[in-house]
Amino acid sequence: MSNNIWWGEFTFDESHEKKCWSVGQRAVLIKRKASEWNIWNIESEEEDQDIVVSAGEDFELESDAVIGRFLEKASSDKIKVLPKLADRSVIARPSSPLTILAGEKVQLFISTPIWFYAETFPSAKCLVDLPFWRPSDSWFGSSTIDGQLCYAKYTSAKTKVEELDLHPHRATTSIMVINSHDKELIINRINVPVNYLHLYSDDKYQLWTSGITIERNNESADIELIIERSVSVEFQPLTAISSPRETSEHGKLIRRISNLFG
Template identity: 75%
Template sequence: MVGGILFSAPRDKIRSVGERAILIKRKATEWNTWNVESIAVESQGAEDDILVTDGTSIVLESDMVTGRFLEKVTLGKIKVSPLLADRTMIARPSSPLTILAGEKIQLFISTPVWFYAELLPSNKCLVDLPFWRPSDSWFGSSTIDGQLCYAKYTSAKTNLEELDLHPHRATTAIMVHNRHNKALTINRINVPVNYLNLYSDDKNQLWTSSISIKIEGESADVELIIDKHFLSEFEPQTLISRPRISSEHGKLIRRISHLFG
């Protein structure tokens, strides 16, 4: 079963992380939404929990409305759930990583999650916003061959015990098999989070599907496998949301220049 928070909405509802808040207000024939962002950097408020309250403590001006969604009659149920980004995410380690020839290394990369709210029973999207929006970036071998992504800096941990977990970010475990006879240096890695499931463990920490990447010989193509199983130490309990883009066989073939930089 896909997880999420289901609530009736006779009054205003607000989700907040630190000084960042998303407010939803129901009227008779329309929904109003606000995206309040009083701090701009991810590091501030990063330790705060995601809070759910009514909107009575926040004073908002009418000209601050970021969304007006009209219906003939609004119903009182909304489903809210975290969702992974709508583009792939470029992770930039704080320093280059070199995987020696023949080695297999696991990396842990965290990425910000989106706030997703849909109306029930119609399943119409009402809000689809990041708690913290990464910067836009281009990834590819040239200005023509590539794709528009999001970008963030990360330490790219190699040990589970070193993970710095936050309620508004999800962690992806990436196993890189360097079967080439040369070392592989990673300055950037393109993580296809929009193809991954999102899970929650028994401590309410967010995890994504695991990924395995295999680099074979001189081939320009790389096999990327979205794993269906997890390492035992992860133990995610609940499926929270499904991928924005489905991969029928759980396998993607990518040019190496579209995965590593």
């Protein structure tokens, strides 16, 4: 199964059967036994290839790649696999600074890494929750006290849908930035709270998140970030895949501008 729907319910017909989800040399293998699940995490340099579901014949089950044995009285014959967004904010760093002139609004498209998540079915007990490629850790904020621990990832910030370079192991977020201030807004980095966003798939199984609107409108150090309930109609039709890892009241987040833009 290549670049098709690699998530959903997967049946293990018999004990000791294994399945593999791979992107090039990067792979996660899951093996069913009578009363346990074994999982291997085989890492590699990041590759831009399709996600392939197979029996894993091309991968050796090295002992140092084992990440766990998960025990239960009797293993079920199914697991559920989902793509998920990162478990904390991702700092996107465009290839060059972005300047939004006073009184202007711009739609940006930012891509962020996807996590591979698998759970028992139907009991919904987590077996594995890890990124295809883990971004580096980064502190984002005005000081060592005022800020948060995030992931950092270089990414291009596109302004047109047709310019997007889509990847099966990344999701795209539409961000509307409204600069209602009388001064220009310069963006070197942007804090994308993907852990608060819904994840969707289009009919080609590319992944999209719910949209974000950010407006800077006065001299306040705080800025309101609105998490949209859906995705822009230009990307429809979409199918909901996974829920946010965290929720916010009324779909709003208040951030210091220094903790949102850098």
